[in-house]
Amino acid sequence: MELFVFVVAAAMVLGGAIGVITRSNPVHAALSLVLTLFGIAVMFVSHDAQFLAAVQVIVYAGAIVVLFLFVIMLLGVDRTEDVNIEPITVQRPLALIVSAGVVGIVIAAVVSSRELLGRPVGGLDKTTLSAPDANIRQLAREIFGNNVFAFELTSVLLLVAVVGTVLMARRVKSNGAGK
Amino acid sequence: MSSLFAIDPLLEDGLLWTPLLIILIKVLVVFVVGLVATMLMVWFERKVIAGMQNRVGPNKAGPWGLLQTLADGTKLFFKEDLIPERADRLVFRLAPYLVLVPAFLAFAIIPLGGDFRDGKGGIVTLFGHETRLQLADPPVGVLFALAISAIAVYGIMLAGWSSGSKYPLLGSVRASAQMVSYEAALGLSLAAVLIVSGTLSTAGIVNLQSSIGNWNIVATGFVPFFIFMIAATAELNRPPFDLVEAEQELVGGFNTEYSSIRFALFFLAEFMNTITMSALIVTLFFGGPQPISIGDTTLDIPLLPNAIEGTVWLLLKVLVFLYIYVWFRATLPRFRYDQLMDLGWRILIPASLGWFMLLAAQRVGRDAGWDQTVVTLSTAIVLIVGYVLLQLAYKVSRANREQDGASF
Incomplete structure (x- = not known):
């Protein structure tokens, strides 16, 4: 049963990922991304991380990809692109090198830490996870208790990003009005 | 694998034939009840709104026009199914x-x-097995409802885009912007309920609301309920937030190019969502299938076993909200788009966030044994300061925009 769930979810993730890079229509690519995110949510559920799965669907599928689609529709780039014309000729060989490098690093990381995989590494207590609300309680203790400093730093980072975006968007406008 | 279904006591011994049969029956019942309820809801809305407008309403098909929806559905089935030439098929x-x-x-x-x-x-207990009268009680509970309403945006967005014509596209961008905006207020007022009841599971939330004093509408202090109700109405695209259906003013919405059974599916989904949202409101704020009881006295329906009585109470409570939704439609004029966005972003989201903070502070205060009045007062002061700062920010940004030459 677990193998079956894994195979189906993995097929969803990989199929979606291939779809993202092969579909020439941006909206179809975004929809493939949704498929990938759903596959990951299924994986989360099958590993007893139901809260992460719900957040994955609410935040990534429900908000971020919706924003992608918004931008695609508002900018009117929702037509099939002709990918044969390449304005910056170096970027394709460069992309090939970078992706090969990333794949190499990931494989190296997996190979070098092979013994550690599948071994419990602390954090959540798996034995009590089936109790009601245990998932969210344990996660909350970890985030707001043991790792509260990192959590607060992350939220400050997000806030800075938001303020920076607003500032950049405004400055361009007032310069234009000043001229 | 059994931990996947964990909370339903039905599945604790692994998958057996009788539990599987019970689950299948539940799925079937939920599906059929959903469909029939939707059919009746369409009839109910037309009949009630006709009464409010001094008309008769549907009265030809079946007794009191009950089968009118069935007749309309059959008609839509046999209509020509058009797909626009420039559509993404x-x-x-x-x-x-x-x-x-x-x-x-x-x-x-x-x-x-x-x-x-x-x-x-x-x-x-069904056939010797203990179970709940609900299809699923996932560990993420009501977050599931939020995730589902996040997914529903896709249908509307893609319907408008794939039509390959500009009015549906504009309509779908408008509708999905509305749904995404109000989802924040919806989630924040839901969080107020969660902080009071301390559990995500819908059965658990219902279980805690044993009498009117314990109902979450009282326990959360009324404000989250009103915010949830308004945000839910906007999320459902129902009047007064039904810009999607403003055919006269905005050339309709995302479903302009749809015809036949595909249109009927959108129509069906909208009424289905209204019923689901009413049931969710009842579950979250009004004790779901719990009977109405004040203190120790419980209104008991005689001759009915308690389990079935729960269903009757739920039905009655949901009917009240369905009636309120129809009443909204008959009474309130449609919002303009900028009014809609103002209400969502500048009133509902700050208000629900502030109220959430208040409830959280009280909760922390209770756990730490602080004086509740001091906690409430200091939180109120923080909230007032926050409100003043927010108003100042609006003022500054308005002045900046006017300096840039904007007229709004």
Whole structure:
């Protein structure tokens, strides 16, 4: 049963990922991304991380990809692109090198830490996870208790990003009005 | 694998034939009840609104016009199914299902009955197996409903885009912007309920609301309920937030190019969502299938077993909200788009966030044994300061925009 769930979810993730890079229509690519995110949510559920799965669907599928689609529709780039014309000729060989490098690093990381995989590494207590609300309680203790400093730093980072975006968007406008 | 279904006591011994049969029956009942309820809801809305407008309403098909929806549905089935020439055919066909399926899925987590009295927790015995009268009680509970309503945006967005024409595209961008905006207020007022009840599970939330004083509408201090109600109405695209259906002013919305059964699916999903949302409101704020009781006295329906009585109470409470939704439609004029966005972003989201903070502070204060009046007062002062700062920010940004030459 677990193998079956894994195979189906993995097929969803990989199929979606291939779809993202092969579909020439941006909206179809975004929809493939949704498929990938759903596959990951299924994986989360099958590993007893139901809260992460719900957040994955609410935040990534429900908000971020919706924003992608918004931008695609508002900018009117929702037509099939002709990918044969390449304005910056170096970027394709460069992309090939970078992706090969990333794949190499990931494989190296997996190979070098092979013994550690599948071994419990602390954090959540798996034995009590089936109790009601245990998932969210344990996660909350970890985030707001043991790792509260990192959590607060992350939220400050997000806030800075938001303020920076607003500032950049405004400055361009007032310069234009000043001229 | 058993931990996947964990909370339903039915599945503790692994998958057996009888539990599997019970689950299948539950799925079938939820699906059929959903469909029939939708059919009756369309009739109910037309009949009630006709009464409010001094008309008769549907009265030809069946007794009191009850079968009118069936007749309309059959008619829509035999209409020509048009696909615009410039449509994205695959997505155009997919979109109605992306709206319909979430509408049905969200119904799965609503407790539809059961005996919640005397600490029984809504568990009933069917064929010698203990179970709950709800299709699923996932560990993420009501977050499931939020996730589902997040998915429902896709159907509307893609329906408008895939039509390949500009009015549906504009309509779908408008509708999905509305739904995404109000989802924040919806989630924040839901969080107020969660902080009071301390559990995510819908059965658990219902279980805690044993009498009117314990109902979450009282326990959360009324404000989250009103915010939730308004945000839910906007999320459903129902009047007064039904810009999607403003054919006269805005050339309709995302479904302009849809005809025949595909249009019927959108229509069905909308009414289905209204029922689901009413049931969710009842579950979250009004004790779901719990009987109405004040203090120790409980209104008991005689001759009915308690488990079935729960279903009757749920039905009655949901009917009240369905009636309120129809009443809204008959009474309130439609919002303009900028008014809609103002209400969502500048009033509902700050208000729900502030109220959430207040409840959280009280909760922390209670756990730490602080004086509740001091906690409430200091939180109120912080909230007032925050409100003043927010108003100042609006003023500054308005002045800046006017300096840039904007007229709004």
